[in-house]
Amino acid sequence: MDVTAPVASIGRSTLRTIAALGRLSIFTGQTLRHILLPPYYPREFWHAVIAIGWLSLPVVGMTAVFTGAALALQIYAGSNRFGAESVVPQIVAIGMTRELGPVLGGLMVAARVASSIAAEIGTMKVTEQIDALVTLSTNPMKYLTAPRVLAATLTVPVLVGVGDVIGIMGGYLVGTSRLGFNEAAYLKNTFDFLQFWDVGSGLVKGAAFGFLIALMGCYFGMHSGRGAQGVGAAVKSAVVAASVLILASNYLLTEAFFGS
Amino acid sequence: MIELRGVSKSFGDFAVLRGVDLVIPKGKSMVIIGGSGTGKSVTLKSVLGLIKPDSGTILVNGEDVEQAHRDTFLSHFGMLFQGGALFDSMTVWENVAFRLLRGSLKRPRGEAREIAIDKLRRVGLRAKVADQYPGELSGGMQKRVGLARAIAAEPQIIFFDEPTTGLDPIMSGVINDLIREIVVEMGATAMTITHDMTSVRAIADKVAMLHDGVIQWTGPVGDMDAADDPYLRQFITGSAEGPIEAVR
Ligand SMILES: Nc1ncnc2c1ncn2[C@@H]1O[C@H](COP(=O)(O)OP(=O)(O)OP(=O)(O)O)[C@@H](O)[C@H]1O
Ligand SMILES: [Mg+2]
Numbered sequence: 001m002d003v004t005a006p007v008a009s010i011g012r013s014t015l016r017t018i019a020a021l022g023r024l025s026i027f028t029g030q031t032l033r034h035i036l037l038p039p040y041y042p043r044e045f046w047h048a049v050i051a052i053g054w055l056s057l058p059v060v061g062m063t064a065v066f067t068g069a070a071l072a073l074q075i076y077a078g079s080n081r082f083g084a085e086s087v088v089p090q091i092v093a094i095g096m097t098r099e100l101g102p103v104l105g106g107l108m109v110a111a112r113v114a115s116s117i118a119a120e121i122g123t124m125k126v127t128e129q130i131d132a133l134v135t136l137s138t139n140p141m142k143y144l145t146a147p148r149v150l151a152a153t154l155t156v157p158v159l160v161g162v163g164d165v166i167g168i169m170g171g172y173l174v175g176t177s178r179l180g181f182n183e184a185a186y187l188k189n190t191f192d193f194l195q196f197w198d199v200g201s202g203l204v205k206g207a208a209f210g211f212l213i214a215l216m217g218c219y220f221g222m223h224s225g226r227g228a229q230g231v232g233a234a235v236k237s238a239v240v241a242a243s244v245l246i247l248a249s250n251y252l253l254t255e256a257f258f259g260s
Numbered sequence: 261m262i263e264l265r266g267v268s269k270s271f272g273d274f275a276v277l278r279g280v281d282l283v284i285p286k287g288k289s290m291v292i293i294g295g296s297g298t299g300k301s302v303t304l305k306s307v308l309g310l311i312k313p314d315s316g317t318i319l320v321n322g323e324d325v326e327q328a329h330r331d332t333f334l335s336h337f338g339m340l341f342q343g344g345a346l347f348d349s350m351t352v353w354e355n356v357a358f359r360l361l362r363g364s365l366k367r368p369r370g371e372a373r374e375i376a377i378d379k380l381r382r383v384g385l386r387a388k389v390a391d392q393y394p395g396e397l398s399g400g401m402q403k404r405v406g407l408a409r410a411i412a413a414e415p416q417i418i419f420f421d422e423p424t425t426g427l428d429p430i431m432s433g434v435i436n437d438l439i440r441e442i443v444v445e446m447g448a449t450a451m452t453i454t455h456d457m458t459s460v461r462a463i464a465d466k467v468a469m470l471h472d473g474v475i476q477w478t479g480p481v482g483d484m485d486a487a488d489d490p491y492l493r494q495f496i497t498g499s500a501e502g503p504i505e506a507v508r
Binding site for chain 2: 129
């Protein structure tokens with residue numbers, strides 16, 4: 001056996017990864033350019049706002065309410081050990097707004113939206129609809145990618161905001177019904193404690209996650225392989241890539257906002 | 261005028277086109293015939309810039325398609341894809357009127373819809389299909405919607421990839437007449453791929469046969485039957501015996 005084979009294989013996969021990163025950067029650059037420069041497709045944009053934002057509300061709401069409720073129970077159990085049960089409202093609020101709201105909401109939206117975008121665009125690709133767009137003088141990046149990425153970047157923060165409220169409500173319900181907190185005091189503690197940047201940082205994260213979700217959906221859809229198998233692979237890659245990027249960028253953003 | 265000079269294209273190590281030379285004069289109807297998988301669709305897509313040839317040049321009205329400004333260039337083109345390639349997220353009429361609803365040819369929706377319905381009638385479809393979705397139509401109906409979309413903006417150059425495949429004989433006749441009419445009345449340049457020899461005779465001014473990555477034979481349709489090229493002979497007589505292998 002050729003002794004250089006393992007090295008060659010490492011080299012090949014490294015080159016492939018670098019090439020993929022290069023393609024992705026170019027794709028990102030083009031997307032940003034097409035979002036900024038006319039022509040714009042407002043119809044496509046509104047469709048995307050409905051599909052990505054409005055229709056994700058139930059999923060994000062469910063995620064938030066159960067997360068907030070579980071969080072309240074856990075914080076209570078933990079803080080009980082050193083007699084600090086009264087911090088439940090504050091920790092639930094900060095946990096939801098800074099971390100769990102954006103991250104869990106983002107992951108749920110990734111599962112829902114990155115997959116559907118990749119499947120839709122991938123199918124368009126394999127059935128030559130993308131080619132047809134080009135021959136009809138319509139740039140697919142402008143017509144398909146730009147509206148979806150813009151819509152996701154703008155609507156996911158709103159979803160995160162709604163999720164924050166619902167999550168805090170989930171904690172409130174458990175706190176007041178199961179853990180014996182006074183209703184007015186729970187709310188007062190929550191809102192006196194929360195600072196603008198606790199919520200704001202979560203919304204900024206939401207915008208970044210929305211951008212990544214739609215970008216991954218569009219990128220893998222546009223680069224889908226042939227046939228049903230190609231579309232299936234594109235969907236899987238889009239969801240995996242979006243989820244990993246959400247978790248990684250969440251760490252980086254948290255470090256940037258609250259590190260030091 | 262469309263001119264292909266030495267156009268080659270490989271996918272991996274499979275050479276599909278190996279130096280295609282072809283001239284389609286302005287306002288003429290060129291029909292490309294050839295066995296399945298010989299690269300006819302790849303040839304059309306190369307002219308449109310959807311596939312980038314490995315070598316060779318393609319000139320449209322004297323201009324190199326690689327250098328041309330893509331939007332202005334494509335605004336003169338209409339293309340019927342082999343698979344229809346209809347947008348399944350929009351209704352039939354929105355598909356047909358796609359170009360008329362956005363971009364430089366944009367006009368009011370009502371007017372665009374009127375034009376779409378008129379084009380649908382020309383391909384033998386009732387106005388009632390206008391509000392259906394492509395998925396609700398039969399294969400042959402989808403094909404005709406694709407055809408209506410290709411001609412909707414009255415392009416100067418029209419490509420038809422197997423316009424009559426999957427249609428009944430009467431409908432094929434209607435479509436053949438329509439293509440002929442578009443060339444004669446609108447003065448459009450047409451390039452049609454077909455396997456149907458009746459269609460070839462009905463719509464062609466010139467015929468080209470693609471085989472083994474090159475143009476094996478080309479000439480006026482009138483010379484086709486008298487030509488003594490063995491490949492062409494085998495193809496038009498539909499014989500299993502001859503230089504073209506049945507397994508490829
Ligand atoms: N994007 C692609 N990637 C890889 N191979 C391709 C691609 N497009 C076409 N081919 C190959 O090129 C060859 C020619 O394809 P093409 O679609 O042009 O055939 P065709 O002459 O139109 O055949 P048919 O009459 O069956 O439509 C085929 O073998 C096909 O597998
Ligand atoms: Mg073909």
